[in-house]
Amino acid sequence: MKRVAVIGGGVSGLATALTLSKLDGDFQVTLLEASDRVGGVLETIHDGPYMVERSADNFATLIPDALMLSRQCGLEQELIPPNSEHRQAFVLNRGRLLPVPVGFSLMQPTRIRSILGTSTLSWYAKLRLLGEFWIPARESEEDESLESFATRRLGVETFENLVEPIVSGIFTANPATLSMKATMPQFVEMERRYGGLIRGHLAARKKDAAAAARRASGARYDQFRAPREGMSHWLAGLTAELPDGCLQLNTRVVEVSNPTDSQGRSSWSLQTNRGTMDFDAVVCALPAAATAELFQETIPQAAAIVGDVPYASSAVVAMIVNRADLKGRIDGFGLIAPRKEGRPTLAISYTSNKYPGRVPEGEILLRVFLGGALSPHMLDHSDAELIEIATEELRAILGWQERRANWQAVIRWKESMPQYVVGHAERMQQLETVLRQHPTVKLCGAAYSGVGIPQCVRSGRKAAEELADNWSEQ
Ligand SMILES: Cc1cc2nc3c(=O)[nH]c(=O)nc-3n(C[C@H](O)[C@H](O)[C@H](O)COP(=O)(O)OP(=O)(O)OC[C@H]3O[C@@H](n4cnc5c(N)ncnc54)[C@H](O)[C@@H]3O)c2cc1C
Known part of the structure; x- marks a missing residue:
């Protein structure tokens, strides 16, 4: 029986644990998650008639990994394509909203x-x-x-x-x-x-x-899918497929060491808030800074490369308003704002136009994206100030007549989006070379080869398969 620890219960770690537990081979998989729920950045807020995603509201299927994982777990029926109406996006141009050319x-x-x-x-x-x-x-x-x-x-x-x-x-x-x-x-x-x-x-x-x-054509929207009942429901479906005893919530890994026993066999010893746990292999599915911290003693070369991946912060102000109070164009899936327009908004997603069941008829869920790599100080604002900024944006761009939304929330994403800066692909190759010397350690997640959910799932699946292949070759 090979004991494998998967650190981090975001979608990447879940994909690793699910893949390993479905592979042939004697694996005992333990998924260690610091918080009291799985999903990491993915989470759905349900409040009365409203359903609001805190981060991703859908995923692409041209890279098929998230769709395939859903299929393996019997969840494909839960995935819905975007509404066939309003399949267009707008771009702000000298204060006017114009359709992005098809x-x-x-x-x-x-x-x-x-x-x-x-x-x-x-x-x-x-x-x-x-x-x-x-x-x-x-x-x-x-x-x-x-x-x-x-x-x-x-x-x-x-x-x-x-x-x-x-x-x-x-x-x-x-x-x-x-x-x-x-x-x-x-x-x-x-x-x-x-x-x-x-x-x-x-x-x-x-x-x-x-x-x-x-x-x-606009048909490219067809490749997207969203869970009908929201991301948290989808994550619950994935979690239900994990073997009994696999998931350990409220378990934060604080230190990783690599002791060798008297017969020269090395293992991985994880120090957690709930005691020490020993494993034959480790898959780390954490954001880059946390990964670098855990491995700086055992694999310093890898930790240095991973620790250099920068992250950007952003804030999402989610606002549900009456459609009738908006005078601007809302017959689309959202709008983007070029930097030269001089506005704080990066984009506004008309989220409830994309998928049904998010808000009652007559209302619309707008998610205003603020911040990003070029406005790192946006998160210095208080929640009240961010709501004020988003309110002004809706008034200026969409001709909103009111001052208070029917429902609103500020969602802060501090250092949450990995930034693949020039030279990233080469640095990832160097990382692979370093890790080849450590076949019982795998890294996966948004920091390496794609930030989208499908890419995260693919990285988690690959980590699991490579680990299993290494053992079968021994
Ligand atoms: C605002 C926003 C919008 C997005 N929109 C989309 C979209 O529309 N479509 C799309 O495909 N992608 C989207 N993404 C990207 C995608 O959602 C993420 O890249 C992906 O979910 C990251 O998953 P992950 O498992 O790699 O990391 P995370 O979700 O960060 O998971 C890491 C997990 O590790 C846990 N953890 C941390 N430290 C420890 C520790 N020491 N011990 C144990 N556990 C620990 C955390 O609690 C967390 O659960 C969006 C991201 C953001 C932030």
Whole structure:
């Protein structure tokens, strides 16, 4: 019987524990979670008729790992696609809300007519954007920032008006330091392989016209799924699949050591608030700073690399208001605000437009995202001040007539979003090299190879499978 500790009961640690417990092999898995619940940053607030997610409200399925895990645990029926109505997003442009052109996918122009028709770009910017076709591919293989890649290929105005706000909304990042290789390797590869983004789209269309058309249209929303009853309900379903006795809540790991017994066999000894526990292997699924702290004595080289991953903070002000009190456009899934608009808002998600059952009819749940890597001081504000800021944003951007929401909450995310800065992918390769010397330790979670739920699940599953493979090879 191999005793494995999984430290951290966020979605990454849960995925590791579930995978290990379903694999063939004699594993005794213990999932150690410091708090009194699983899920980490994922949590649903239920209050009367309202259902509000504190962080993620859905996940993508193009990377299929979260969907597959749901399927394995009998939870696929609980996942719902976004509403078919209102499948569009807006971008703030000189104070007006304009639709993000359908033919612009993250940073790839895919439909010339929709780009030519948009008012979000000047004629000069449109021509510069379509001229991407003739911009030669970069020769260097070195990593570069999102800002460098996007301005080089698409021009400054397209970067400022569309790419920067779309990406800031996802990563809450500074585009001048965000790594292209680590966050959007598909576009780097497209440039390397086909010479550019438009050329990449044309090549994909040649190969599979239907798929390329789907990607280029509003149908790309189809790839998202949300648990019908909220993330906490989904997490409860996953937890129910863990073997008896596996989950130990209220158990914080404070120290990790690696003693060797008299026969030279090494084990892992975990000091927790509930005593010392011994294991044959450890999977650490914690945020980077906590991981670095736990391993600085036993694997200092790994701890140094992990500890260097920076994190950004943000705040979400969730407000439920009457639809009739909003004069601005709410016939979409949300809006993004370019930095040059000079507003504190990164994005506003019209969360209850995306999925049913979140608020009663006649009301709308708006989640205002503030802060991010470029506004680290936003969290210095008190809750009352953050509500005041969000209120002013709703008044200015969406023409809200009232001063008080029907329901509101401030959710603080201090140092919660890993920032993959230029060189991240190379540093992760170095980390892998270091960890190869320690086959009974695996690291997984949002700090390494993707911050989204599917990527976290994939990292947790991979950690479990690699551990099992190492043992089967022995
Ligand atoms: C505001 C916000 C919105 C997001 N929106 C989306 C979205 O729409 N879609 C999407 O796919 N992703 C989204 N994400 C990203 C995604 O939700 C996270 O990256 C992912 O949930 C992180 O999971 P994790 O298990 O790696 O880490 P965490 O969730 O951070 O889990 C770590 C766990 O470890 C525990 N722990 C900490 N220290 C110890 C210790 N010493 N001993 C034991 N346990 C410990 C913690 O209590 C916690 O439960 C969002 C994230 C945020 C913050």
